[in-house]
Amino acid sequence: MNKNSKSVVFSGVQPTGNLHLGNYLGAIKNFVDLQKKMECIYCVVDLHAITVFQDPKELKKNILDTTAGFVACGLDFKKSIIFNQSSVSGHAELAWILNCVSRVGWMNRMTQFKEKAGKNKENASVGLYVYPNLMAADILLYKATHVPVGDDQKQHLELARDIAQKFNNDFKSNNFFPIPEPLIQKKLSRVMSLRDGTKKMSKSEESDYSRIDLQDTEDEITKKIKKAKTDSSPIPSKVDDLKNRPEALNLINIYSFITNKTIEKTLEGMAGKDFSKFKNELSDVLVATICPIGKKIKELKNDNKYLLEILQEGTDKANAIAKKNIDKIKEIVGFIS
Secondary structure, three states: OOOOOOOOOEEEEEEOOOOOOHHHHHHHHHHHHHHHHHHEEEEEEEHHHHHOOOHHHHHHHHHHEEEHHHHHOOOOOOOEEEHHHHOOHHHHHHHHHHHHHOOOOHHOHHHHHHHHOOOOHHOOOOOHHHHHHHHHHHHOOOOOOOOEOOHHHHHHHHHHHHHHHHHHOOOOOOOOOOOOOOOOOOOOOOEEOOOOOOEOOOOOOOOOOHHOOOOOHHHHHHHHHHHHOOOOOOOOHHHHHHOHHHHHHHHHHHHHHHHHOOHHHHHHOOOOOOOHHHHHHHHHHHHHHHHHHHHHHHHHHOHHHHHHHHHHHHHHHHHHHHHHHHHHHOOOOOOOO
């Protein structure tokens, strides 16, 4: 696909504070590659963040920190639109319209609400329950044609596709909304916790040793990889032999993606080695990749004025697209504006 086609990519990242290796390999690295080929819109999704309570001061800081992470990882605000979600009112406006298109049964099938609300479903916010409709609004507001998704986000994109189709049919809108297609990274499965290979790497996990943060120092990265959970068996020669070794698979997966190799190619060169030697090599490639990003993030965090200018420029561009589309949506629905 070329930059001149009508393909539009939309994706967002929640402002949760320090970005980690899972955010980088699972999303942002791919964002950087996509901006070379397609028109891209990348959003700090602060409206999604408040589905659970956020300290206001901390939220503002995290929005800027996430923006710094975007830029440090290689997103170019002259090539891509980078903004924070709440600065474009069209997201909330369209979310309400889509709340009225979407069905309760669809919401009840969404697995992430059950996971995030846990046993306290009655005390969860209504926003957490309907936030998949806001995710659909994020995508459809810009008539995005493609959405980068991981395994845990496929269900949300399916919902967005269903909502777009229902809106088009209900209002006989001549396919106003395109049906967005998934962009799935084939090389990388999810980046998992360094302490438990069955859990996704996450900032919410209590132990700092469960993840590599993008602002970690060389010493911190080396220590975390050294302490990463593995097993006593050597590295195998076949991928199938990693099926019941989640921690081993996770480290090999990370190494393969950082070095732009297939897992098969990595195993070919590492087969028979014990993990203590492999961990040294993994530490080296992580330090070489992550430390320059961390240094840039720290520099950008000292220049809030610059980060706010990036967000404002992105907001102006996003608003121009959103306003045009939301006006047409209101007309289709029958509103007088």
